[in-house]
Amino acid sequence: MPGSPRASAGLPAVDNERIARVFEEIADLLELEVANPFRIRAYRNAARSVRGAESSLAALVLAGEPLPKLPGIGEDLAEKIQVISRTGTCPLLERLHGEVPAGQTELLHLPSIGPKRVRLLHQELGIDSLQDLQAALGNGRLARLHGFGPRLLTQLATALKARSASERRHLQPDARAQAEPLLRFVRGLEGVTDAQVAGSLRRRRDTIGDLDIVLCAEDASRVMATVLDYPPISEVMASGETRSSVRLDSGLQVDFRIVGRQSFGAALQYFTGSKAHGIALRRRARERGCKLNEYGLFRGDERLAGETEEGVYRALGLPWIVPELREDSGEIDAAERGALPHLVELRDLRGDLHCHTRDSDGSNSLRDMALAAQRLGWEYLAITDHSQHLNIAHGMDAERLARQLDEIDRVNEELDGLTLLKGCEVDILADGSLDLPDSLLERLDIVVGAVHGYFRLSAAQHTRRILRAMDSPWFTVLAHPTGRLLLERDAFAVDMRAVIRHARQRGCFLELNAQPQRLDLDEHYCRLAKEEGVLVSIASDAHRVFDFALLDYGVGQARRGWLERGDVLNTRSLAQLRSLLQRSR
Ligand SMILES: [Zn+2]
Ligand SMILES: [Zn+2]
Incomplete structure (x- = not known):
């Protein structure tokens, strides 16, 4: 495929959303300090403006190109965008963080809690931290505070619970954005001949606890001293000659291990995990009269393997197993039988079946999305803007959708190589009916049905709702099937086995949404879909x-779910895809 998404679009470490959040946080902190309201508003407007920008501002900054003219962004704010693009933060934010108690900043990150409520909590109840808030929730004092009704209290209780569970976890882009400069730094150090990310990031888990970095160097103690000079390290929690644990400014924990060349593969294998996979491999080593640890595979004093991972697996009678599969969920058995899956790769994708344009809540025009897809060498792109029910996303009514279909016809005539498919992300209403009339749905090539509300139905109600939606003859793909938002909202209750079986009977499909915060389907349901x-x-x-570059995260998740090219709908040619979509009708 000429130019995979990864190669052409790249994943800038800082995206527009991050820049916008820095501005929002500045505004919140200024408001806590009761700063000039005009100044506060300027940062809020800047956040909105950055979110509406069509191109990645950080990518422009890093490429040395000028920033586009954005409403409300003058010289001073443009300067700040430059700094944030390079560093992920800016001096003003850091200064404010120093001035406002850390606990109050954490309170600000809770849902429905803005600067006004943080001030109220402080003034009325002396609450300055999450712990204070938890205590006040527990003893009923919070319930007596003006404006803190039962609904808000439930919301806060849920958020506090989710926070303590996910406190030390990070989304993949966040972890990757910190791993990449760190790797560049350690690889540049004298005496380091190799350095790799291990742990859950290498296994491409949906969320990452801490970063594991394995370094190859012969003079460990001298190298470790220079590793600890990495500027973003804010705290060294433990430090030895060959292992250290540190915390970065961002709060992310990093564990470094340094081993010699003879042990590098064994250490990489050991620290990549998962724990269960490691245990199974060590058991296998013992059964063969050997011992496996982070230094190598040994029989007595003799080192049988250790320099490469491949060598370690080979010495255990196995082919190399890709990190995404290392969960002790059948991969060792499959490796033994020579039956490991040939996992899907990014370059296998021939198009994308879910995207938005400016016609609903996207930032780019339909034509720009099409041209970008064409540059990626794809055969097709389905335009699936929101339907009318989703007001906040500027969903389309029948009339506007009909106009868009005409525009797709026009753009298709100009395009070479790429075909735009007519689609819509149609809301599945509470009763399972679809949010647009059949007369319009039948004109579409693809109907991506999605649940965007009424998350609190029971499992039985949700299942019924989704099965009923699938029964529409026009329904083709179930978008983000469980509605989860990682680190924020759990999947809603639903019988996914019944949903998957029904999809099979109906001949329709499930989506694996590649947004790093969704990665929905999870790997277990991917496997279940494959089985069915x-x-x-x-x-x-x-x-x-x-x-479009986010597809890489979706592919990572699909690989964790054992999906091969043949299990993925959008690896099909346009002709094959059309007949599959037809058949679901
Ligand atoms: Zn969507
Ligand atoms: Zn959606």
Whole structure:
């Protein structure tokens, strides 16, 4: 494929959303300090403006190109965008963090809690931290505070619970954005001949606890001293000659291990995990009269392997197993039988079946999305803007959708190589009916059905709702099937086995939404879909041109779910895809 998404769009470490959040946080902190309201508003407007930008501002800054003219962004703010693009933060934010108690900043990150409520909590109840808030929730004092009704209290209790569970976890882009400069730094150090990320990031888990970095160097103690000079390290929690644990400014924990060349593969294997996979491998080593640890595979004093991972697996009678599969969920058995799956790769994708344009809540025009897809060498792109029910996303009514279909016809005439498919992300209403009339749905090539509300139905109600939606003859793909938002909202209750079986009977498909905060389907349901023979659409749900690069995260998740090229809907040619979509009708 000429130019994979990864190669052409790249994943800038800092995206527009991050820049916007820095501005929002500045505004919140200024408001806590009761700063000049005009100044506060300027940062809020800047956040909105950055979110609406069509291109990645950080990518422009890093490429040395000028920033586009954005409403409300003058010289001073443009300067700040430059700094944030390079560093992920800016001096003003850091200064404010120093001035406002850390606990109050944490309170600000809770849902429905803005600066006014943080001040109220402080003034009325002396609450300055999450712990204070938890205590006040527990003893009923919070319930007596003006404006803190039962609904808000429930919301806060849920958020506090989710926070303590996910406190030390990070989304993949966040972890990757910190791993990449760190790797560059350690690889540049004298005496380091190799350095790799291990742990859950290498296994491409949906969320990452801490970073594990394995370094290859012969003079460990001298190298470790220079590793600890990495500027973003804010705290060294433990430090030895060959192992250290540190915390970065961002709060992310990093564990470094340094081993010699003879042990590098064994250490990489050991620290990549998962724990269960490691235990199974060590058991296998013992059964063969050997011992496996982070230094190598040994029989007595003799080192049988250790320099490369391949060598370690080979010495245990196995082919190399890709990190995504290392969960002790059948991969060792499959490796033994020579039956490891040939996992799907990014370059296998021939198009994308879920994206948005400016017509609903996307940032780019339909034509720009099409041209970007064409540059990626794809055969097709389905335009799936929101339907009317989703007001906040500027969902389309029948009339506007009909106009968009005409525009797709026009753009298709100009395009070479790429075909735009007519689609819509149609809301599945509470009763399972679809949010647009059949007369319009039948004109579409693809109907991506999605649940965007009424998350609190029971499992039985949700299952019924989704099965009923699938029964529409026009329904083709179930978008983000469980509605989870990682680190924020759990999947809603639903019988996914019944949903997957129904999809098989109906001949429709499930989506694996590649947005790093969704990665929905999870790996278990991917495997279940595969077992049931239901094809999965790996979809970017792009809201701007450079979101197509997010497909990489979806592919990582699909690989964790054992999906091969043949299990994925959008690896099909346009002709094959059309007949599959037809058959679901
Ligand atoms: Zn959606
Ligand atoms: Zn969408």
